Amino acid sequence: MKPYISATVFSQRETVREHFLIVLKVPAFFRESLPGQFVMVRMKNCSHPFLSRPFSIYSVYSHGKNTFMEILYKVVGKGTETFSRLRKGDVLNILGPLGKGFDLPLECNKIVLIAGGVGIAPLSFLAERCEKDINSAEMICYMGAGSLEALVGMDRMDGICSVVKISTDDGSWGHSGPVTELFGRDMELYADNDSRIYSCGPNPMLRSLHELLKDRPVACQVSLEERMACGIGACLGCVVKTKSGDEGGGLVRVCKEGPVFDINSVEFSEHNG
Numbered sequence: 001m002k003p004y005i006s007a008t009v010f011s012q013r014e015t016v017r018e019h020f021l022i023v024l025k026v027p028a029f030f031r032e033s034l035p036g037q038f039v040m041v042r043m044k045n046c047s048h049p050f051l052s053r054p055f056s057i058y059s060v061y062s063h064g065k066n067t068f069m070e071i072l073y074k075v076v077g078k079g080t081e082t083f084s085r086l087r088k089g090d091v092l093n094i095l096g097p098l099g100k101g102f103d104l105p106l107e108c109n110k111i112v113l114i115a116g117g118v119g120i121a122p123l124s125f126l127a128e129r130c131e132k133d134i135n136s137a138e139m140i141c142y143m144g145a146g147s148l149e150a151l152v153g154m155d156r157m158d159g160i161c162s163v164v165k166i167s168t169d170d171g172s173w174g175h176s177g178p179v180t181e182l183f184g185r186d187m188e189l190y191a192d193n194d195s196r197i198y199s200c201g202p203n204p205m206l207r208s209l210h211e212l213l214k215d216r217p218v219a220c221q222v223s224l225e226e227r228m229a230c231g232i233g234a235c236l237g238c239v240v241k242t243k244s245g246d247e248g249g250g251l252v253r254v255c256k257e258g259p260v261f262d263i264n265s266v267e268f269s270e271h272n273g
Ligand SMILES: Cc1cc2nc3c(=O)[nH]c(=O)nc-3n(C[C@H](O)[C@H](O)[C@H](O)COP(=O)(O)OP(=O)(O)OC[C@H]3O[C@@H](n4cnc5c(N)ncnc54)[C@H](O)[C@@H]3O)c2cc1C
Pocket: 038, 053, 054, 055, 056, 057, 072, 073, 074, 075, 076, 077, 078, 079, 080, 081, 118, 121, 122, 224, 225, 226, 227, 228, 259
């Protein structure tokens, strides 16, 4: 079993309301992280596994001899509120990189990214990796948020994607309504055989996307955000039902077999959302 390691806070700032970007100094092996993988984070000297919180890796980069990892997160409860008060030089314990990341879209012409809120984090990492390794495909991003004030991660996607389309629930920016509705209008632009779709966001959003795509053979992977306690497959707290899972009669652990799954393999109607 991998041990938790210490990571020093290099910087932290609020990007948009209640959303924070924390930069951690991490060991060099984090450079092997794949888009869609995550880390478990807990306060230093905390030995209680149930007080760890999972976060997608937003980015990993090197500067000189140092390696840095970024996490983009929204304050929703006690753990994230505590993290938001960390300052440069504070130390956290982290475990990772964990889980199965996205399959890189090696042969396709269009890469479509659909994000709900802070679900942009793993998709942004994927977009960065695609920009570096797969320069022939066009990248299109659909981003949804509650309101313009809560729209997070747009600057980075603007710099990478050829098109960024926005929706907000309150209509304060872009399309007024769910991001899946915005994507649904354009869906026919993406041919099944030369497009790859990737999505991350709240489960109801992923369920709507599943409804939209269920009769199409287009490749679509989603990253699920189940609640997690251990992050390493031991507690079974993150189990979801899949249609095609061959372990445990269709029950799979999001932290171990996921968090990335083929959208058609997830049983959205029964367990998720
Ligand atoms: C693989 C993975 C990657 C994630 N990546 C990110 C990320 O990059 N950025 C980010 O902001 N968040 C991410 N999350 C969600 C994040 O882990 C939770 O927001 C965090 O654990 C909440 O901790 P808390 O102590 O602040 O909230 P708590 O006090 O534990 O809960 C506060 C409220 O948030 C709800 N909640 C807590 N966890 C989740 C969850 N996983 N899904 C839905 N609702 C939840 C609770 O039901 C409750 O209503 C990810 C989750 C997973 C599983």
